[in-house]
Every structure is written in structure tokens, then in C-alpha cells.
Amino acid sequence: AGDLPTTLGILCQNVGTAEAVHRAAVEGRALTHRYVTVTGDAVADPRVVLAPLGAPFSDLLAAAGGATPGLDRLIMGGPMMGFTVADPAVPVVAATNCILAATTALCPPPQPALPCIRCGACAEACPASLQPQQLYWHARGGEVDTLAALGLGDCIECGACAYVCPSHIPLIQYFRHGKAEMADARQARTIAERARERYEARQARLAREAEERRQRREQKKAQARSGGDARKAAVAAALEKRRRRRGTAESDGDDGDRS
Ligand code: SF4
Ligand code: SF4
Known part of the structure; x- marks a missing residue:
């Protein structure tokens, strides 16, 4: 259940398909x-x-x-x-x-469906070991999660259950409809899951961009601080240099006066 025959090393083909594969793969002819x-x-x-x-x-x-x-x-x-x-x-x-x-002799028209009498004949006939009478109840109710849990996905739509049903219930029609509803629910779940992933990715991107902006602001502040300090140091050095020059000039003047 839930697997493909190929995962068990089995490939089952009818004669027509096998011949079509031969023509396509060996002779290169399209179907x-x-x-x-x-x-x-x-x-x-x-x-x-x-x-x-x-x-x-x-x-x-x-x-x-x-x-x-x-x-x-x-x-x-x-x-x-x-x-x-x-x-x-x-x-x-x-x-x-x-x-x-x-003709109607080979395939008589379907008789009106009667209520299920829970005889269990359908379960005995099912080659997939399913419980068609239970699937029928939940398919009528559109309970897709229960249908999935009961293994409707494993139904091969062979029709054996409907054939033996004394109440002439068209079980396969219910099961096909149930499978379609299961597929719809799966698709809706996939769409919701993708939407959630997109939302989470967007939130993560916004948070990352906000963090990058914050880091850039911090960097600019640090640069501004270090730039201010350098300017202050340069001004202080220039003042000191001027002060020294003045000191030197004054002492040269004193020496001239004395000589
Ligand atoms: S064979 Fe028909 S009547 Fe009997 S249990 Fe199955 S669905 Fe019900
Ligand atoms: S149609 Fe599905 S449920 Fe009915 S007998 Fe076949 S496999 Fe079982």
C-alpha cells in the first residue's frame, strides 16, 4: 500500500503497452x-x-x-x-x-440501489482486502481523511464489490468520487503548505533585511565616531605644532637681542 510495484522490482504491463514500448524504444516509432x-x-x-x-x-x-x-x-x-x-x-x-x-442480456441496466444490509459480501470479494461497505458510508459523507485512513487509495476499481452487492449499490462510482475528493483535498493541502512556506520565507527575508539595515547603521555610527576622533587628533596635533613653532621663534628672538 502507498508504494509502486516498481519499488518491489515488479513491472506489470499488458500486451498492447509492451508492444508499444518495443515500437518506441527499439524501432523509434511514436505511438x-x-x-x-x-x-x-x-x-x-x-x-x-x-x-x-x-x-x-x-x-x-x-x-x-x-x-x-x-x-x-x-x-x-x-x-x-x-x-x-x-x-x-x-x-x-x-x-x-x-x-x-x-446487449441488455450481457450488461443489464443497473437496478435501483437499496440500503446496505451489511452482509459483508463486498468485503469478501475485495481483492485489495478493503472494507467497501465502510468506504461507502464515508464516501457518502465526503469524509476524505477517513477514506484515506481506510485505504481507498488502494482500491483498484475492479468492480468486484459492486458486482456481488445484493443491494445493487454502485460502489465504484462512490469510490471514484471519493478518490477525486481525496485528490482535491491533497491539492488544497499542497497549495496551503506552499502558501505557508512563502509566508515564512517572506518573514525571514524581512527580518534579515532589517538586521542588515541595523548593522549598516551601526557601522556608519562607528565610522562617524572614529572619523570625529581622528579629526580631533589632527586639530590637536596642528595646534601643538603651531605652539612649538611659536615657542621656537620666540626663543630665537631672545638670542638675537642678547647678541
Ligand atoms: S455487499 Fe452491498 S449490501 Fe452487502 S455490505 Fe457490501 S455494500 Fe452493503
Ligand atoms: S472496487 Fe475497490 S473496494 Fe471494490 S472490490 Fe475492487 S478493490 Fe475492493
């Missing part, structure tokens, strides 16, 4: 195409196609023999973790690995 599985019970000839990024899903369906009349939902991704796509004009992106064309 312009993506292998996409087009499958489901509402597609005539399910297959894997090599699709250019940006190609609409409708083109991929056409490449797989077209959709059958019973098509109810288009899902990007698998049946558990995928997203329903509202429009077949949605383009292939780097993360598109599968398009599932499903």
Missing part, C-alpha cells in the same frame, strides 16, 4: 496506433484491430462486422471497470484497450 479488442454479444465478428489513435469507435465496430440490432451499450474497457460511452463517434485514445458492444 500512433493501438491494439483494441472489439467484442461483446452485440458485435457481428469480434476481433482485435490495430486502430489509429483518433479513429471513432463506430469505425472499429464496422471493422468487426458492425453492431447487431440488439446493441444497448458501448463500453470502453471491460464489463467491470469500463466506462459507458454515450456516442460511437468517441475516438480511440492511448488508453483504449477494449470496446465492449453489449
Whole structure:
């Protein structure tokens, strides 16, 4: 928890990504195409196609023999973790690995959610050893700190909990929303922390500048004091010199008179 697989020496890649890495690192080619599985019970000839990024899903369906009349939902991704796509004009992106064309028999419409009966089936199904029923309660309340403490960050959004829930609670939607709120809270904390650091740095700079000004003032005062003393000494020396000269001149005059 809280770590990346690479810190344990593990790198897990799907085949499409591994192939894209090979093309980029070995052949020096950019990622312009993506292998996409087009499958489901509402597609005539399910297959894997090599699709250019940006190609609409409708083109991929056409490449797989077209959709059958019973098509109810288009899902990007698998049946558990995928997203329903509202429009077949949605383009292939780097993360598109599968398009599932499903009838209501394969993917029945979601039933109305009922209250949680605390049966614990979701916790038994969770591969990340989380407590989805508790996460659900705190996600409803928007308690991001509790969600973080309960390990929502470790949820891999596999959908197993929602699949087994007898109350048909759309747990993953709550968990995705909870994760987004956790990310918002993290960002707000980071912004506040940076603002605090900026404030403290400014206060330290102002204090440093004030201290430098004080030291400069002290230096000037000391220079002024030492300059005054030197001037006084110079004046005293000049007076003494003049006094001596006068003394010498007077004694020379006395000697002349006597001679
Ligand atoms: S499986 Fe559904 S009803 Fe049962 S505890 Fe989990 S959330 Fe509640
Ligand atoms: S979606 Fe998350 S909470 Fe639910 S079973 Fe999968 S890992 Fe556990």
C-alpha cells in the first residue's frame, strides 16, 4: 500500500503497452496506433484491430462486422471497470484497450440501489482486502481523511464489490468520487503548505533585511565616531605644532637681542 510495484522490482504491463514500448524504444516509432479488442454479444465478428489513435469507435465496430440490432451499450474497457460511452463517434485514445458492444442480456441496466444490509459480501470479494461497505458510508459523507485512513487509495476499481452487492449499490462510482475528493483535498493541502512556506520565507527575508539595515547603521555610527576622533587628533596635533613653532621663534628672538 502507498508504494509502486516498481519499488518491489515488479513491472506489470499488458500486451498492447509492451508492444508499444518495443515500437518506441527499439524501432523509434511514436505511438500512433493501438491494439483494441472489439467484442461483446452485440458485435457481428469480434476481433482485435490495430486502430489509429483518433479513429471513432463506430469505425472499429464496422471493422468487426458492425453492431447487431440488439446493441444497448458501448463500453470502453471491460464489463467491470469500463466506462459507458454515450456516442460511437468517441475516438480511440492511448488508453483504449477494449470496446465492449453489449446487449441488455450481457450488461443489464443497473437496478435501483437499496440500503446496505451489511452482509459483508463486498468485503469478501475485495481483492485489495478493503472494507467497501465502510468506504461507502464515508464516501457518502465526503469524509476524505477517513477514506484515506481506510485505504481507498488502494482500491483498484475492479468492480468486484459492486458486482456481488445484493443491494445493487454502485460502489465504484462512490469510490471514484471519493478518490477525486481525496485528490482535491491533497491539492488544497499542497497549495496551503506552499502558501505557508512563502509566508515564512517572506518573514525571514524581512527580518534579515532589517538586521542588515541595523548593522549598516551601526557601522556608519562607528565610522562617524572614529572619523570625529581622528579629526580631533589632527586639530590637536596642528595646534601643538603651531605652539612649538611659536615657542621656537620666540626663543630665537631672545638670542638675537642678547647678541
Ligand atoms: S455487499 Fe452491498 S449490501 Fe452487502 S455490505 Fe457490501 S455494500 Fe452493503
Ligand atoms: S472496487 Fe475497490 S473496494 Fe471494490 S472490490 Fe475492487 S478493490 Fe475492493
